[in-house]
Amino acid sequence: MTSALASRYRTHTCGELRSSDAGKRATLSGWVLRKRDHGGVVFVDLRDNYGQTQVVFNENCVAEIQELRVESVIEVTGTVKQRDPAMVNPKIETGTVELHVESLALHSASEVLPFQVAEDDKAPEPTRLTYRFLDLRRDKVHENILLRSKVIQRIRELMWGMGFNEFQTPILTSSSPEGARDFLVPSRFHPGKFFALPQAPQQFKQLLMVSGFDRYFQIAPCFRDEDPRADRSPGEFYQLDIEMSFVEQEDVFAIGEQLLHDVFKSFAKDTVTAVPFPRITYHEAIATFGSDKPDYRNPLRIKNVSSVFENSGFQVFQRAIAEGGGVFAMPMPKMSTPPRKFFDDTIELFKKWSGQGLAYIIVEEGGWKGTIAKFFGAEEQAALTRLLNLEPGQFVFFGAGKGKSVLPHLGRLRNKLGEDFGLLSGGYHFCWVTDFPMYEYDEDLKQIVFSHNPFSMPQGGMEALNTQDPLDIRAYQYDIVCNGYELSSGAIRNHKPEIMYRAFEVAGYTRDQVDEKFGGMIKAFKFGAPPHGGFAPGIDRIVMLLAQESAIRDVIAFPMAQSVEDLLMGAPSVPSEKALKEVHIRVVMPEDPMKKQ
Numbered sequence: 001m002t003s004a005l006a007s008r009y010r011t012h013t014c015g016e017l018r019s020s021d022a023g024k025r026a027t028l029s030g031w032v033l034r035k036r037d038h039g040g041v042v043f044v045d046l047r048d049n050y051g052q053t054q055v056v057f058n059e060n061c062v063a064e065i066q067e068l069r070v071e072s073v074i075e076v077t078g079t080v081k082q083r084d085p086a087m088v089n090p091k092i093e094t095g096t097v098e099l100h101v102e103s104l105a106l107h108s109a110s111e112v113l114p115f116q117v118a119e120d121d122k123a124p125e126p127t128r129l130t131y132r133f134l135d136l137r138r139d140k141v142h143e144n145i146l147l148r149s150k151v152i153q154r155i156r157e158l159m160w161g162m163g164f165n166e167f168q169t170p171i172l173t174s175s176s177p178e179g180a181r182d183f184l185v186p187s188r189f190h191p192g193k194f195f196a197l198p199q200a201p202q203q204f205k206q207l208l209m210v211s212g213f214d215r216y217f218q219i220a221p222c223f224r225d226e227d228p229r230a231d232r233s234p235g236e237f238y239q240l241d242i243e244m245s246f247v248e249q250e251d252v253f254a255i256g257e258q259l260l261h262d263v264f265k266s267f268a269k270d271t272v273t274a275v276p277f278p279r280i281t282y283h284e285a286i287a288t289f290g291s292d293k294p295d296y297r298n299p300l301r302i303k304n305v306s307s308v309f310e311n312s313g314f315q316v317f318q319r320a321i322a323e324g325g326g327v328f329a330m331p332m333p334k335m336s337t338p339p340r341k342f343f344d345d346t347i348e349l350f351k352k353w354s355g356q357g358l359a360y361i362i363v364e365e366g367g368w369k370g371t372i373a374k375f376f377g378a379e380e381q382a383a384l385t386r387l388l389n390l391e392p393g394q395f396v397f398f399g400a401g402k403g404k405s406v407l408p409h410l411g412r413l414r415n416k417l418g419e420d421f422g423l424l425s426g427g428y429h430f431c432w433v434t435d436f437p438m439y440e441y442d443e444d445l446k447q448i449v450f451s452h453n454p455f456s457m458p459q460g461g462m463e464a465l466n467t468q469d470p471l472d473i474r475a476y477q478y479d480i481v482c483n484g485y486e487l488s489s490g491a492i493r494n495h496k497p498e499i500m501y502r503a504f505e506v507a508g509y510t511r512d513q514v515d516e517k518f519g520g521m522i523k524a525f526k527f528g529a530p531p532h533g534g535f536a537p538g539i540d541r542i543v544m545l546l547a548q549e550s551a552i553r554d555v556i557a558f559p560m561a562q563s564v565e566d567l568l569m570g571a572p573s574v575p576s577e578k579a580l581k582e583v584h585i586r587v588v589m590p591e592d593p594m595k596k597q
Helices: 062-067 125-130 139-161 202-210 249-267 282-289 315-322 340-354 378-388 403-420 461-467 497-506 511-517 519-525 539-546 577-582
Strands: 025-037 042-048 051-057 073-082 097-108 184-186 194-196 215-224 235-245 279-281 326-331 359-364 367-369 395-401 430-434 439-442 447-450 477-482 485-492 532-537
Touching: 025 051, 025 062, 025 097, 042 062, 051 073, 062 097, 139 215, 139 235, 139 249, 139 539, 202 215, 202 235, 202 519, 202 532, 235 249, 235 539, 249 430, 249 477, 249 485, 249 532, 249 539, 279 282, 282 403, 282 430, 315 326, 315 395, 326 378, 326 403, 340 359, 340 395, 340 403, 395 403, 461 497, 477 532, 485 539, 497 511, 497 519, 511 519, 532 539
Parallel strands: 051 097, 279 430
Antiparallel strands: 025 042, 025 073, 042 051, 073 097, 184 194, 215 235, 235 532, 326 395, 359 367, 359 395, 430 477, 439 447, 477 485, 485 532
């Protein structure tokens, strides 16, 4: 045992003893994980951060250990003995030995547990998070947090090895249009003014490039007032923030692929996409997968089959094409045809999601069946068979309408069918999604707005901004996707002041507003800025995928509940009147709608 871990409380950890230690005296300290009383002989599984050891009370201290509850913290000293061959436990590293106790010291007694630690008793999430310190003792959650630490250590090693330097950026800063609500912090020194917690260190990392540091990274805390969901931690998260100077998109891709391939190969229990990662444009991803986060494990693909139905007798399809939309098909692989109820339920689910209809055909040797099979003539059947390579034993779903209103729901259906029918292949499947739109039209605001990062360089530069329809302009912006999860967004940045002013003008900002909101960065760009770009993979999602968890809270030590509360620490809380007065804040509570009735 290393001297760093030895102390007066232990000579060894609970994961260290082996057969070679038989006959030695040892002292262990840890938590009582389990107790088994065999008529005066008590077996205890003693656990610490490093593992567990079976401890035997057969003469000494039996009465004392019988009285203690599980999860009490004890110190035991005794002799290490080899287990009988029939009693060896291959599931733990110390399974060939046990410690026969000679003395016992109680360091901390446990109260009755609100849920079991040794076994998963399906305790509800609020209970688990209220007692998160107990939840973190469970093997799987404990291992996840240790994995997180190791992943971050490996990332730092790789970043330093690729010539990057680690810098820290401010937490109290100004508001920035990152696409989510800010968390605001009132200023005591400046009444009526507020700091914002950073949604990302975007402006600061670009300023570091302007300052000549060339290659920057940071394990950065980010804060966004967003609604919770399974793959997103409400309120705060950590990302690996990266920026580099004098690079083009291909240079960024090379760094990103080297980094993520190495990290996943180091910890993954399955295959990882080889470098270089596949690339697909945003529009191709939407058209083929119905999503800008394509899951390449799923073999299902969406196909535009409008050409087959331009002169169709089926008026629903013909009308969709005439109105500028299309007909989109998603063929399933050959399999036993599901019962009629499956199709009825799927149509009803799609209607619930989209408010639109879903049609299907079943390909059989003797002819086609399904809700719209009777509308297909021989010519259309032949053309569709060629286009989709159809064979008997397949069935096909169809959606019709404007792509933006149909494709996302077909993509959602694709994900569901892939899981329900067990179609997903194993491994970690990476891809780059490129050429995101620079702008989009906001139906609520009735104006052009930025689609994603407003600091991205538009493809075509100033000429594109002056001559193209804003909705046709693409940005040097890209995402890294793995198994249907967006791991990272990134871009080549707009480092030229005049192009930045014009890009913001298209989105409705005046020069004065740009100077007011982004004065520090626009000022810096006027004094010489290098071409630069970067990306920012999410630490939480990387670890979630590597730990094979479906909920991001299971890889975060102290996550918020889905109610956006810290149930352990009791946050958010009500501040005192004194605290509010010091920051010049008066709370006005929303009206209770029930009181109006």
